[in-house]
Amino acid sequence: MTTPEPMLVRIAAATSLGSRGEPRAAELELTKIWDELGDDGDPLHRCAVAHALADLQPEVREELAWDLRALDAAAGITDERAAAATGTAARGFAPSLHLNVAEAYRKLGDLPSARVHVDKGLAHVDALEDDGYGRMIHGGLARLSERLAADE
Numbered sequence: 217m218t219t220p221e222p223m224l225v226r227i228a229a230a231t232s233l234g235s236r237g238e239p240r241a242a243e244l245e246l247t248k249i250w251d252e253l254g255d256d257g258d259p260l261h262r263c264a265v266a267h268a269l270a271d272l273q274p275e276v277r278e279e280l281a282w283d284l285r286a287l288d289a290a291a292g293i294t295d296e297r298a299a300a301a302t303g304t305a306a307r308g309f310a311p312s313l314h315l316n317v318a319e320a321y322r323k324l325g326d327l328p329s330a331r332v333h334v335d336k337g338l339a340h341v342d343a344l345e346d347d348g349y350g351r352m353i354h355g356g357l358a359r360l361s362e363r364l365a366a367d368e
Contacts, residue, residue: 221301223249223261231268243272259292260301263309270316280320287313310340311353318360327364334361 227249234242250265263286270282290309298306314337321330337357344350 223258224264224301227261227264227268234268234272239272243269246272258297259289260297262286262289263293263313267313267316270320276320276323280317280324283313283316283320287317304345305343307340307343308345311337311344311357313337314340315353315356315360318357322360322364327367330360331364331368334364 227246230242230245230249232242233239233245246265246269250262250269253262253265266282266286266289270279270286273279273282290306290313293306293309295305295307298304298309314333318330318333318337321327321333334357337353338361341350341354341357344353
């Protein structure tokens, strides 16, 4: 068994503050980590931090901005890097990230952009495992796709 990377442990600890009822502390620590990583930081770390910060935003526009940062960072993650840290291919991050972006666009009323990201997420669902997480993400994309079709 591999030892977890110290930065990923730190990101997980900061993220857990939010789920323990301390969203402001989580946001402060994750923002500090984001600033430390900088634009040239490890894309996997940047993706994880941005993904977590998106969930802490009270405003949908800020949530979308962080979701897009996570998606942008994910584009720089190689399969080797993803496998070393998570045991999965980098492509497996796309469905969840696109689902989050699509949902934020839907909340903002930008249905065409939401549809683009649902379609991109669905194009990568084959990278998900057939487990609870994979089924949750695939189901979320399918439900959002149906909702967008009904709203169009």
